[in-house]
Amino acid sequence: MVATSTRSPEKPDVxxxxxxxxxxxxxxxxxxxxxxxxxxxLHSGEVLGIVGESGSGKTITGHSILGLVEPPGRVVGGSIRFRGRDLLALSDEELRQLRGDAMAAVFQDPMMTLNPVLRIDTQIMEAIWSHHRVSKVEARRRAVDVLRLVGIPSPEKRASAYPHELSGGMRQRVVIAIALVNSPALIIADEPTTALDVTIQSQIIYEMRKLCREKGTAMIWITHDLSVVASLADRICVMYAGEIVEEGDTEKVLGQPAHHYTRGLIASIPSGSQPGEQLPQIKGMITRYPAADQGCRFRDRCPAKTDLCDTRPPDVRVSDSHSAKCHHPAHASAALAQESVS
Ligand SMILES: Nc1ncnc2c1ncn2[C@@H]1O[C@H](COP(=O)(O)OP(=O)(O)OP(=O)(O)O)[C@@H](O)[C@H]1O
Ligand SMILES: [Mg+2]
Structure with missing residues (x-):
């Protein structure tokens, strides 16, 4: 199914x-x-970008969904449903069955996924066999097919290579191939292209988007870089200090950013500046307020701060599919600014 940015949250394909x-x-x-x-x-076939500075909680959000949070980390509240199933109620074994099959992950460092001493084809075939019983011939065929799908040239030949024989970009493509091989419904990609050069990065982003469109795969793309999700995501969640402070269709969040944190992130994207000009950065670092503090977590860095910001910020509906957690949102019309999203 092809995602559209106008889908209603009430549609059954959550x-x-x-x-x-x-x-x-x-x-x-x-x-x-x-x-x-x-x-x-997140709806089937939809691409959601989760963006925010380092330490905002993006990776831990992804890990929570994948069941990969390790002690002393723990999910202490809330719920996560995948196709209606409560993931927090599943056993480790049930979660393992889901991972790599119905949901797959791609991390920044391909060597976190790849085994340096095994051939590429062996690793892909093992990924297939951990979830499906197919013959060796069939598994090898699927391995070569998926390598071709992710744009690896001469896939029959490359399938026999070891990870160290491939470039960084090719290794990440292999990891994406492993993620895709069992046709997952969801891929969680955590900074998968950050370590790659810009040309390879945009090629991989373009191809991942195309694959998701063709196969109806939903994707959560985690990055600190707003310009990456601009060309990729249907919707964006902006995270700050463990919270989503703004959420909406990509063109709305980028075109009419309402939260002053999002505005700061957009202002620091290089394309808006003249060559040689220094980019504006958001001053300061994430403040960790005590649990009893109810105020806006961004307030000590915010240019629009008032005394009101020491109180809990409302979820303000900026437009139909766009909301921001802020007392003083930009771009929200006066009427809409009064209205809290329930
Ligand atoms: N193992 C850990 N022990 C204690 N705190 C942790 C641990 N892992 C993460 N955290 C804390 O949780 C917060 C969120 O971390 P997370 O890794 O989700 O950030 P992030 O948004 O992915 O940042 P980055 O862009 O640097 O990857 C951070 O402030 C971090 O200090
Ligand atoms: Mg991270």
């Missing part, structure tokens, strides 16, 4: 539903609230 997710690191002292009340829906 694939992932995250509600009030809280994932904390329970170390000595006050818990580190890495993810704190995150909610979003």
């Amino acid at each position: 694939l992932v539903e995250v509600e009030g997710l809280q994932t904390y690191f329970l170390t000595r002292g006050e818990p580190m609230r890495a993810v704190d009340g995150v909610s979003f829906k």
